[in-house]
Amino acid sequence: MNALAETGERAKMAAMQFAHLNTKRKNDILLSFADALLKNTTTILEANNKDMKEGQEMGLSGAIMDRLMLSDDRFASMAGGLKDIAQLEDPIGEIIEMKKRPNGLLIGKKRVPLGVVGVIYESRPNVTADVSGLCIKTGNVCILRGGKEAFNSNNAIVRILRDVLAEQGIDRNVVQLVQDTSRESAIAMMKLNAFLDILIPRGGAGLIKSVVENSTVPIIETGVGNCHVFIDESADLMKAVKIVLNAKTQRPGVCNALESLLVHRKIAGEVLPELGRQLVEKGVEIRGDAAVRTYIPQAGEATEADWSTEYLDLILSIRTVDSLPEAIDHINHYGSKHSECIITENYSNAQEFLEKIDAAAVYVNASTRFTDGYEFGYGAEIGISTQKLHARGPMGLKELTTSKYIIYGNGQVRE
Amino acid sequence: MNALAETGERAKMAAMQFAHLNTKRKNDILLSFADALLKNTTTILEANNKDMKEGQEMGLSGAIMDRLMLSDDRFASMAGGLKDIAQLEDPIGEIIEMKKRPNGLLIGKKRVPLGVVGVIYESRPNVTADVSGLCIKTGNVCILRGGKEAFNSNNAIVRILRDVLAEQGIDRNVVQLVQDTSRESAIAMMKLNAFLDILIPRGGAGLIKSVVENSTVPIIETGVGNCHVFIDESADLMKAVKIVLNAKTQRPGVCNALESLLVHRKIAGEVLPELGRQLVEKGVEIRGDAAVRTYIPQAGEATEADWSTEYLDLILSIRTVDSLPEAIDHINHYGSKHSECIITENYSNAQEFLEKIDAAAVYVNASTRFTDGYEFGYGAEIGISTQKLHARGPMGLKELTTSKYIIYGNGQVRE
Numbered sequence: 001m002n003a004l005a006e007t008g009e010r011a012k013m014a015a016m017q018f019a020h021l022n023t024k025r026k027n028d029i030l031l032s033f034a035d036a037l038l039k040n041t042t043t044i045l046e047a048n049n050k051d052m053k054e055g056q057e058m059g060l061s062g063a064i065m066d067r068l069m070l071s072d073d074r075f076a077s078m079a080g081g082l083k084d085i086a087q088l089e090d091p092i093g094e095i096i097e098m099k100k101r102p103n104g105l106l107i108g109k110k111r112v113p114l115g116v117v118g119v120i121y122e123s124r125p126n127v128t129a130d131v132s133g134l135c136i137k138t139g140n141v142c143i144l145r146g147g148k149e150a151f152n153s154n155n156a157i158v159r160i161l162r163d164v165l166a167e168q169g170i171d172r173n174v175v176q177l178v179q180d181t182s183r184e185s186a187i188a189m190m191k192l193n194a195f196l197d198i199l200i201p202r203g204g205a206g207l208i209k210s211v212v213e214n215s216t217v218p219i220i221e222t223g224v225g226n227c228h229v230f231i232d233e234s235a236d237l238m239k240a241v242k243i244v245l246n247a248k249t250q251r252p253g254v255c256n257a258l259e260s261l262l263v264h265r266k267i268a269g270e271v272l273p274e275l276g277r278q279l280v281e282k283g284v285e286i287r288g289d290a291a292v293r294t295y296i297p298q299a300g301e302a303t304e305a306d307w308s309t310e311y312l313d314l315i316l317s318i319r320t321v322d323s324l325p326e327a328i329d330h331i332n333h334y335g336s337k338h339s340e341c342i343i344t345e346n347y348s349n350a351q352e353f354l355e356k357i358d359a360a361a362v363y364v365n366a367s368t369r370f371t372d373g374y375e376f377g378y379g380a381e382i383g384i385s386t387q388k389l390h391a392r393g394p395m396g397l398k399e400l401t402t403s404k405y406i407i408y409g410n411g412q413v414r415e
Numbered sequence: 416m417n418a419l420a421e422t423g424e425r426a427k428m429a430a431m432q433f434a435h436l437n438t439k440r441k442n443d444i445l446l447s448f449a450d451a452l453l454k455n456t457t458t459i460l461e462a463n464n465k466d467m468k469e470g471q472e473m474g475l476s477g478a479i480m481d482r483l484m485l486s487d488d489r490f491a492s493m494a495g496g497l498k499d500i501a502q503l504e505d506p507i508g509e510i511i512e513m514k515k516r517p518n519g520l521l522i523g524k525k526r527v528p529l530g531v532v533g534v535i536y537e538s539r540p541n542v543t544a545d546v547s548g549l550c551i552k553t554g555n556v557c558i559l560r561g562g563k564e565a566f567n568s569n570n571a572i573v574r575i576l577r578d579v580l581a582e583q584g585i586d587r588n589v590v591q592l593v594q595d596t597s598r599e600s601a602i603a604m605m606k607l608n609a610f611l612d613i614l615i616p617r618g619g620a621g622l623i624k625s626v627v628e629n630s631t632v633p634i635i636e637t638g639v640g641n642c643h644v645f646i647d648e649s650a651d652l653m654k655a656v657k658i659v660l661n662a663k664t665q666r667p668g669v670c671n672a673l674e675s676l677l678v679h680r681k682i683a684g685e686v687l688p689e690l691g692r693q694l695v696e697k698g699v700e701i702r703g704d705a706a707v708r709t710y711i712p713q714a715g716e717a718t719e720a721d722w723s724t725e726y727l728d729l730i731l732s733i734r735t736v737d738s739l740p741e742a743i744d745h746i747n748h749y750g751s752k753h754s755e756c757i758i759t760e761n762y763s764n765a766q767e768f769l770e771k772i773d774a775a776a777v778y779v780n781a782s783t784r785f786t787d788g789y790e791f792g793y794g795a796e797i798g799i800s801t802q803k804l805h806a807r808g809p810m811g812l813k814e815l816t817t818s819k820y821i822i823y824g825n826g827q828v829r830e
Binding site: 016019020099101105107112114115193197198212213216218219220221236238239242243245246247250332354355356358359360361362363364365366367369370371375376377387388389390392393402403404405406407408409410411412413414 | 431434435514516520522527529530608612613627628631633634635636651653654657658660661662665747769770771773774775776777778779780781782784785786790791792802803804805807808817818819820821822823824825826827828829
């Protein structure tokens with residue numbers, strides 16, 4: 001993997017300078033990125049058409065083809081995202097804390113870029129622009145390794161971004177796209193400890209599993225979401241129906257969509273018939289326990305496997321529980337620690353759920369679909385972390401930084 | 416590795432409850448830990464004597480035997496550490512940030528325990544008490560895998576701690592010691608993703624390398640310190656001599672000790688003869704470039720390998736440089752990103768060094784030996800991170816936590 005090591009070497013060289021660029025210049029680059037994307041849509045669309053044609057020939061699924069396709073809307077959204085990032089506060093250089101020690105040492109903690117950020121992703125060419133933008137704003141250099149299916153689109157976008165960098169007098173290698181899209185290049189990237197400070201996988205469960213198992217570079221695990229809503233005994237049933245329908249059907253193919261519903265037995269008879277009717281009307285297939293099936297005649301039988309399944313589809317498992325602790329145990333056991341919600345009007349139950357559920361995002365009376373960088377006010381996101389180290393939940397600009405201690409002394413030595 | 420999975424299962428069960436214990440009860444446990452250690456020194460010393468005897472028979476080195484040995488001083492320090500930890504503020508439950516979004520959602524970020532913390536360590540039985548104490552305070556459960564050479568000592572300490580837990584009505588499995596000290600058990604622990612939220616290696620370069628290469632559990636890389644001092648043209652030479660001697664000789668076998676000295680060429684003739692004399696007097700072997708050797712007659716020749724070497728011994732490499740940028744380039748190239756220092760009276764040079772050096776701790780006019788949890792005011796440390804993810808530099812209580820988003824809604828759904 002000599003080419004990859006050379007890519008790493010170039011990234012590291014670029015990072016030395018780029019980490020110290022001031023905010024004004026970084027914002028100028030982002031705004032020029034946005035302009036250049038809009039000015040060059042034709043070129044990029046040609047490349048995208050090539051990918052789409054090859055994808056069709058390769059028989060890619062409709063879902064992948066949909067992610068792959070660029071359109072005017074998607075150009076507007078990419079460019080808008082870059083402009084949004086330019087508006088956000090620059091986290092770099094912030095002094096997080098500073099204190100004077102008894103010996104007179106002044107010890108501060110300063111926010112600095114991570115250095116070189118690697119991202120392995122699939123199908124969606126807009127990730128190329130999003131990741132580049134977030135890295136630019138945070139003074140990071142990125143090595144992008146997109147999927148084979150989006151290679152032409154990614155290359156077209158990256159070429160335009162690199163031209164902008166060069167025009168602004170910045171090393172082009174602040175953004176690099178790995179040209180080898182073989183499985184071997186992905187595996188080699190996972191071992192690139194000499195050059196990468198972090199590696200983020202964005203894509204399906206297979207990709208993430210491969211990165212967790214093979215990477216010696218520090219990684220952020222993202223993505224898998226077996227999300228629950230629990231309708232408590234004291235729930236406002238209007239809210240319950242509205243939130244469950246939104247969480248399940250507004251966009252079922254994403255990680256923050258609802259996959260499994262728990263209902264307090266005492267309220268099941270009141271809420272399930274109507275909720276079931278509306279879900280079925282929206283085309284949702286329901287798999288439930290015995291009690292659920294008495295209230296929703298169209299429901300099939302849920303098996304043990306259903307409780308752990310992230311369907312990413314219009315399917316919902318439903319279980320009745322006898323108590324809040326039983327709901328909490330179920331979620332902590334079967335959940336993927338992504339987004340979990342309780343519908344309740346009971347103060348103590350709300351607090352207990354918030355305290356005891358172990359997940360990146362715990363909701364009271366709101367749709368799990370809000371777990372995302374834009375909705376949380378971060379402008380953009382580089383992924384949603386489902387691990388506990390470094391970052392948890394939607395990752396924005398701050399999550400692309402680390403810290404260094406800066407210590408002002410006056411001749412102090414240790415006794 | 417069935418026994419290890421069972422250990423993991425027990426830890427996970429214990430963690431569910433332990434994460435929610437209040438501060439008062441956690442502090443009571445810590446103070447009882449401290450008392451119990453002091454009350455049971457005889458039992459622990461017997462076990463330690465057994466380890467020492469076996470170590471002698473196995474021909475362990477003097478350095479390892481020294482780390483292994485427990486003494487009244489070390490008991491006092493272990494117990495004192497636990498009492499210190501009890502005094503520190505409990506980071507758990509802190510709301511790091513909270514804001515209201517335009518749609519009325521109130522989104523907060525709350526500090527919570529990591530869950531199950533694994534630590535693989537060597538020789539020093541005091542790590543057993545330190546890690547247990549830090550984990551207790553932060554609501555974490557720990558799985559300890561100490562070295563074979565300290566097995567009896569570690570077991571004696573852990574047995575006493577577990578008795579304290581049981582007396583306080585807490586699950587003993589909040590602290591567990593892996594009973595299998597084979598290399599295979601360490602490797603198996605590195606794959607224990609189902610149960611471990613983090614794995615921290617504490618020990619020599621070999622252990623750390625093995626963990627980086629083999630672990631699929633998220634890890635914190637600790638330890639290696641090829642630390643530099645740069646004596647700038649404008650340095651106060653009194654401070655320079657004092658700091659270099661302290662950083663090199665006060666405790667040469669540790670990661671924050673000085674390994675390589677850079678001296679501005681313009682000041683080399685003024686500082687090196689006297690500094691060299693004092694270093695040699697302290698028994699330091701010097702390896703220098705040609706200029707250094709003209710000022711310090713006892714100096715040997717430094718080879719390229721010397722610039723990257725962490726001696727952990729009374730050896731110092733010295734190089735002359737022509738400028739501050741040359742010093743910065745040298746350190747960023749050869750350093751291990753641990754602790755780096757400039758001696759200067761020049762304001763701009765101090766600021767440039769603080770900005771451009773990429774390391775966990777960057778000093779102006781103070782000894783690198785201060786990089787440690789106690790000296791930074793964290794009461795104790797679980798290690799010194801040399802990676803950029805999650806934690807950088809000395810890791811105290813906060814670094815044993817993660818966050819979760821708590822979201823208060825009122826029926827919000829995503830449009």
